[in-house]
Amino acid sequence: METTTEKKYTFKDFASDQEVRWCPGCDDYVILRAMQKALPEMGVKKEDVVFISGIGCSSRFPYYMNTYGMHSIHGRAPAIATGVKLANPDLSVWVITGDGDSMAIGGNHFIHVLRRNVNLNVILFNNEIYGLTKGQFSPTSLVGQKTKSSPYGNTQQPFSPGELAIGAQARFFARIGGNTPKEMTQIFIDCEKFKGTSLIEVLQNCPIFNDGCFDEFTDKKVREDKQLHVEHGKPMIFGKERDKGLVLNGLKLEVVTIGENGIEQEDLLVHNAKEEDPTMHQMLVRLRYPLVTGIIRSFDDVTLEERKDVQTKEVKANSKFRKTDDLFFAGDIYKVD
């Protein structure tokens, strides 16, 4: 992507003329605004930005962005976006998806875009429910959760999006609360800079069908004590008093308090997002106390486009075919007069 120096955008440049129609109080508004604020900071041209979504409340997102966009079909946005990116690798491509859209009907495309490491960004609006179809459980809903399609409690085991993604070879995974717009904006900027597929899970509250689903981690009153916002190269420290942290005890992560049992800040684990081995990242993703947010994994690797590009150049250099006629008239041809 070329960066622009001439034009400095503001968030208004990225807002389309369409009226935003999510329910009042929905975190989707926060994500939209964070994106509109992040884009001017990324140095990408407006006409190079493409949003591709599937189907769901969240997937209405492209309509509200004054960029190129496609509101496509349920679950298929990662595959469409892969096509966009392979056709034109210079574009800044964003996939907007929900937990039903990407983990249920689109599960296959979701894992494969990560495996291939296409250089695009996926924002997963996780509200642990189907919003648009009015409140059925989703593949991230908790066991026991009562929804319109699980009146006696959900009996299906949920996915953890981060675990699934890292298992599928995701090189970039970040998690962020739906009510922390500043941090979210920064993560969007960081993930655009990352070369490869970036996956950002946003813990998005759906006040209508699953209100407060993440309150235990995201409520203002508790979030500093319940969330560990990791940063690459920084110690894994959290808590209102910044006195809690993580250490490794055998093969498990353990919460410790600085000053207790002789623990000092230097004893805490230091976050290495760039580690290729996903073991630690998987442990961090799985943890429920504290819930780990921020960029958990950011491992640079070759992208699908780069691999294809190298191969195409090589084949081109070694081939005697320049025009299709060269192919048509090569090999076993014969003349009839």
Next chain:
Amino acid sequence: MATIQSNKQHEVLEAVIIRFVGDSGDGMQLTGTQFSDTSAMFGNDIATFPNYPAEIRAPQGSLYGVSGFQVHIGSVEISTPGDEVDLLVAMNPAGLKTNLHAVKPGHTIIVDTDAFTKKNLEKAQYDSNPLEDGSLENYRVIEVTMTSLTKEALRDVEGLDNKSITRSKNMFALGMVYWMYDRSTEHTIEFFKKKFKTKPPLIEANTKVLNTGYYFAETLELIPNSYTISPAKMEAGTYRIIMGNTATAWGFLAAAEKSGLELFLGSYPITPASDILHELVKHKHFGVKALQAEDEIAGITSAIGASFAGDLAITTTSGPGLALKGEALGLAMIIEMPLVVVNVQRGGPSTGLPTKTEQSDLLQSLYGRNGESPVIVIAASTPANCFDFAYEAAKLTLEHMTPVILLSDGYIANGSAPWKIKSVSDMPDIKNNIITEPDENWHPYDRDENTLARKWPIPGTLGLEHRVGGLEKDRVSGNVSYVAENHEYMTKIRAEKIKRVQNYIPDIETEFCDSGDLLVIGWGGTYGSLYSAVKQINEQGYTNTGLAHFNYINPLPKNTEAVLKRFKKILVCELNTGQFAKVLKMNFNGFEFLQFNKIQGLPFGNSELIEKFKQLVK
């Protein structure tokens, strides 16, 4: 290793049909291909028909593991691989048993007697040895100990394992057939040199066995004479033998070059369409971007993404895959973007008969989507014109901004025939609707007055930022609109857009006669069979029989009704229960559409067609 050419006296034949059959590991496809390529280069017209089991390596010697390759060569025009066989080469009892019915009485069968062991006879469910029990009395049977002779011939060649030795017995058979039909072994020896470049012992071995077979036939008293099939009178030009699937792939390559766009293929393997994928992935030197996707849905959706970004995008599949692509096809249709979907039909329903041919996806192609969702549907009719129709599909999709389904089928996709090579400069121009200069008054759903096609604004163009999607669109802005009459308007205009394609496609022309007693109607891959049957019945004096073969199905050619009116009886021939007949009935009132249908996973046979025509023209 000299190539050999015999000087014997020959009986001259117009055409001959040869079928090679054996185990799926016996190399029958290769043997057949070599024979047909050699004959084509000699100047014959040819048509071929490979017929192989769905199992990759069925148990050796089993009845269902038989693999066959039929080739029809002639000094006259050849339009089908033919049905009745003049020469059957059977490498084992199972091959003999499953193919004997196709051999014309009095004609020749060559067998490898070494393969007629007790075990193989049992596997082929023979109670007694057909070579001994007199059951082949009506044929001229040439018994050859092919396996032993092959081993004997290769006794002194070094660097060969047992497996490669027995494997080359198919070349013994080929050598014999080359002698019988007065063909040179040269082309095949050249082929060995290329194929086994890194394995010289295999070049030597195969050449030796091929020549041994040739000399063996020459000295064998059981073959009293050999035959000549003179070159056919074909249009002057440069030719090559092409398979339908290759021709399809090449048509897209040509269209990409002509339109100046890059070609994108999103595909998931499925028989018999996979060879289009196999062919296109080779051509990275032309910048082909191919994605072997995780499934058919990703195949088509990645193509939709590529189309959105400005590539000539295609997806290839067969029946079950088209079923999966339905929803995405609806999306491409409502967002009105170019996309070609190739469906190489096979026997259905469901997984059906994966390696057999059928024409039963027609209604699926026309109607297999939710909502009112018309797209252009066209069909190729011969291995060679798969090239033209792939090109045409690309041209129509780009010029009319709508998805095009291109129907092919297993029969023409795997069959091969001479193709008079078309250079890209011979092909018609292809326009596209990409806009690069934003105009103040531009709206995403503005339409061309004539075609009703919308423009194609692609990401990266400043000033044309816009959103598309599957929700109903406002007729101008393309924004989401639930306005009642807008939906009706949009439904109608999308249909009208397809209808108007009639103005850009050729009229249907009847062959053999313009008016008369009987009009034979067909579409797609049955062209060769219908053409040769209608031709023959005309030659037999029924000169009031015409053929109308359709390549354009949605929309139908403008003059279709006028053509129907000129005949007393109309017979629609299809390899399904009558899907095109249904379409015709729906579109044209007041006609009686008689039907001839075959649903056996096989092409039409010549005699069954002629018999049916005669009932009607008497």
